Amino acid sequence: VIRPWLSESIRGTAFLAVPLSVIALIANATATPAELRTVVNFFVALVLVLSIQSFSGNSGIVSFGHVAFMGVGAYTAALLTIPPAIKSFILPNLPSVIGDAHVGFVPAVLIATAVGAFVAALIGLPLTRMEEGAMAMATIGVLVIFFVVFDNWDAVTRGSTGVFGIPRHTTLTSAVVLSLIAIFVCRLFRESNTGLKLRASRADPVAAEALGANVVRLRYIAWILSGAIMGMGGAIWAQYNLAFDPKQFFFTQTFNILAMIVVGGLASVSGAVIGALTVTLTTEVMRRVEDNAGIPGLTQMAVALLILFVLYRRPDGLVGRSEVDDLLGRRLAWPRFARR
C-alpha cells in the first residue's frame, strides 16, 4: 500500500512534469539558441524558486536571504569545476586541495547541495529562534553578510571581479531533471508529517505549539532543506552561466526570485511553477519592449507592477493555497459526491 503523502507527491509531481516536459521537448526541437537559453534559465530559476517555496511556503516566513545560499552553491561549483590551470591563474592563493580539484557535473552539484545545507544549518541556528517578523528582517542581514564576504574574500571568490572559466555542464536535460527532482522533494516535504505540522504553525504558531509541534525545530528543518535546494540551484546556475561576480547574489536576484514566488503563490509547489513561468514570460516580452523603446528599467517596473496587481487581486498568488492537482482532483471527484 502506498502511503497517501507519497501517492499525493507522486501525483502532484507527475501533474507538473507533463507540461514542463512538453515545454522542454518543444524547446529542444524548435528553439533558437537564444530561446533555448531562456528555457534552460527558466528551469534553473524554477529550482531557486522551489527552494524559497520549501521554506517560506510552509512556514509563512519570508526570506530575503536565500540568494546567499545560491551564491554558496555557485561558488562551490565554480571552485570544483574550473580547470586547475585557470584556477592557479585567477585564484593563486587557493588551498591546494581545492586548487587541484576538478570534478564533473554530478559530484559538483551534490557537494554544492551539501555545502548549501551545511551553511544554512549554521545560519539557521540563531535565525529560526526569532519571532516571525524579526526573522524575515534578519534574513536581509544574511543577504548582506554573504554579499560582503563574496565581495571581499579575494583568495577564494576573487572579490568583486568575479570568477570565470566554469565549464558548461548544465544542459536542458539536466536542468529539467533536477527541477523535477526539486518539485518532487518540495512536494514530498509539503505532504510529510513535518511539512504538515509546519503548515499548521504557519496558520497559527501558538496553537501548533500547544498541540505539541516544536515550531522552531520544524522551521529549522525546512530552512536546511531550502538551503540544500538553493545550493543545488546555485551550482547548476553557475555551470550554465559560466562566469559571475558577487553582484549576482544581491538585491536584483532576490527580487527576481521573490517576484516569481509571489506571483504564483507562496503556499503551493504548483504556485512556484506557475509563478516562474509567468514572470519569465513577462520578462522576456518586456525586455524586447525595453530594448525597442530605449527606456531602461521598464522590465523591472513591469514585474513589480505584476506583483502589485496580483497582491491586490489575489493576495495568495495566482494558484492560491491548494495545489493544482488537488483543485482539479476535487473538480473531478465532485460529481460522484453529488450523485450519492
Place this chain on the structure above:
Amino acid sequence: MSSQEALQQLINALSLGSTYALLALGLAMVFSILGLVNFAHGELVTVAAYTIYIENEYGLAFPVQVISAVAAASVAGVLMERIAFRPLRGASFVTLLFSSFAISVIIQNLFLALVSPRQKGVPMPNVFNDAIHFGGTYSIGWLPVITTVTCLLSLVVLTLFLRRSVQGLGMLAASQDFAVTRLMGISANRVIMAAFAISGGLAGVAAIFILARRGTVEPTMGFNPVLKAVISSVIGGLGSLSGAVVGGFVLAFIEVTLDATLPIGAAPFRDAFALLIVVAILYFRPEGLLRRAVER
C-alpha cells in the same frame, strides 16, 4: 586611543546613530500602526536627495532645497500610502512586505528611467566639509556635529508632538493598539496619514546628511538607508518606537567601534561583522532589546 580620538569617534557614532535613529523611527512608526515593514522607506530618502539634486541644477538657495526636500519626502510618504498601501489595508504581514518591496523597485526604476541610471554629483555647502580645530592636530568635522544636533532636535520635536498634542497621543496609542484607539474616536485615516507624513519627513531630514556624506545621488541609493533602518528597528524590537531610536544608536556604535578596532585586512568585512553582532544580540534577545516577550 587618546581622549581626542575617542571624542572624534564618539561624535562620529552619535551622528551616524542619530541618522539611523531617524530612519528607524519612521519605519517603526508605520510598522507599529499598520503592521507594514515599509521597504520603500529608503526611496523616501531617494526622493529627498533627488529633490536637492534637481533644485541644485536650477540654482535654488540651499535652505530652500532643504525645506522642499523634507516636504517632498513627506508628501511622497503620504502619496505612497494613498496610492499603494490603502487598497491593502488589513492585509497580512507578508502581503504588505512584498507590496512595499515592489513599490520600492518601481520608484527606483522611475528615477532610473526619468533622470539617469548613473550617479550624479551634488555639490553641498562648504560648511559640511569644514572642521572645528582644537589647539593640537585634532579636529572635528562640522558635518557630524550638525547631523547630531539636527537629528536630536528632530527627535525632541517629535517626542513633544507625540506626548503633548491630541493627534500625537492618538498616534502613540495607535502604535500600541490601533483597534482600541479607533474606538476612542481617533480617525484611522488621519493617524495613518500622519504616520506616513512624519515617517517621510524624518527620512527627508536624514537624507540631507546622507547626501552630504556621499555627495552623489543614484536610483538605488535608498537600499543602504532602509537596510540600516530595518536592522536598527529589529535590534530595538520591531514595532517599538523608543526601541527603534535605541537600536539606531546601538548599530552606529557597533559600526564605529568596528571601524576603529578592526585590523586593516578585516576592514572590508566591517558590515558583515556588524551584522553578525546584531544576529548574536537577536540570538539572546529574539524580541529585540526593548521589547518584552509578550503572549500573543
